[in-house]
Amino acid sequence: MDDTTEILTLLRLIARNETVLRLENYYKGLPVSYEATILALGSDYAELRCNRYQIACLYLNRETCLVGDEIAVPIAAQVAFLRPSSLSVVLHRFQYARNKIGLRNQIRVQPEEPVVVHLRLKNALSAVQGLLADISTEGLGLYLDRSLFLPRLYQPGVEVSLTLKLPISVTPARQTGNLTITTGDLTTRFSREQIRGLNLGLEPGEAQRKPGVPAGQEMPSGQITARGILINLRPELHSQRYRLGIRFFPDERTRQTIAQFISLRQSAIIREFKTLYEAISQLDQA
Known part of the structure; x- marks a missing residue:
């Protein structure tokens, strides 16, 4: 059984048990981590509802890491597409992130201008x-x-x-510019x-x-x-x-x-x- 099949089986268990699931990202050195809820699961994807700041970070990063009480090894995933107005993201290309250790104990930030x-x-x-x-x-x-x-x-x-x-x-x-x-x-x-x-x-x-x-x-x-x-x-x-x-x-x-x-x-x-x-x-x- 490859990583994707095993991970989706685990996500179905998490959805059924309604246990806490979090998405973890970094942006300019800062950790961005909020709880997420599984909305739907397919043969190779998962749709999750998450915080608006996480949505913005996912738009920039195009990937994330899933952690939770029932996830022994953090799960890396890529963003397939976003539905910002409904606070949802579709993730795919799952794999175990065996070299990732989760969020740092100390927050460290990057300067906006050269120091x-x-x-x-x-x-x-x-x-x-x-x-x-x-x-x-x-x-x-x-x-x-x-x-x-x-x-x-x-x-x-x-x-x-x-x-x-x-x-x-x-x-x-x-x-400095108009949107x-x-x-x-x-x-x-x-x-x-x-x-x-x-x-x-x-x-x-x-x-x-x-x-x-x-x-x-x-x-x-x-x-x-x-x-x-x-x-x-x-x-x-x-x-x-x-x-x-x-x-x-x-x-x-x-x-x-x-x-x-x-x-x-x-x-x-x-x-x-x-x-x-x-x-x-x-x-x-x-």
């Missing part, structure tokens, strides 16, 4: 510059140009110091490229508050200086760079600054999902 990181190895006389890949309250990913990478120096376990400035000031969203609703295939009429730069509208009252900042407290400056350890590295030769994974040990102020940045990125992505879901729902209904 320069000054990296200095222990006992080095000067620092080199890299670009922030993603960051959590316990570590970060850093892109280092291939010309700056010296294998004898950059080894797992080496101590480093880091300096960077996170963009955590709240500024009004800029209108035109047209009929036709969703994947071509409203592509990933076309959604970039949309003005992401705020919920009522959201413009008057700074996400994640308690009343009476000032926004942190965003400046971070910390010590850490190089944990892993991976060449990305197609981009002429290396990706370094660094674990650091922030003080309380630094941790609050990173938490503020994560909160702002979460808010921005939620607004992006709202805008995208509304647009593709209108396309679906047209």
Whole structure:
């Protein structure tokens, strides 16, 4: 029995038992995971009802991972098509995701704009510059140009110091393009490229508050200086760079600054999902 047949048999059991099923995705480093309900099962597909943010994420990712109490090994699936207006997705091409470990314990987010990181190895006389890949309250990913990478120096376990400035000031969203609703295939009429730069509208009252900042407290400056350890590295030769994974040990102020940045990125992505879901729902209904 191949993966698809076995997985669909398992999904029928889950539907019959009405046990909890979740879809897991990542978008710009953030985990997106909501409960889903099985609506229908066929010989090689499953139709599920899920959250609108998950619908927006599925539109962008075109794949997902199914987890649940009765799923011993996470199940990878691809999106066959979406019905945004009815909050449903049809999944197919199931297989067991044996190398996937589920959602990360620490949320780590990617910056929207380039953030320069000054990296200095222990006992080095000067620092080199890299670009922030993603960051959590316990570590970060850093892109280092291939010309700056010296294998004898950059080894797992080496101590480093880091300096960077996170963009955590709240500024009004800029209108950089108009969204035109047209009929036709969703994947071509409203592509990933076309959604970039949309003005992401705020919920009522959201413009008057700074996400994640308690009343009476000032926004942190965003400046971070910390010590850490190089944990892993991976060449990305197609981009002429290396990706370094660094674990650091922030003080309380630094941790609050990173938490503020994560909160702002979460808010921005939620607004992006709202805008995208509304647009593709209108396309679906047209």
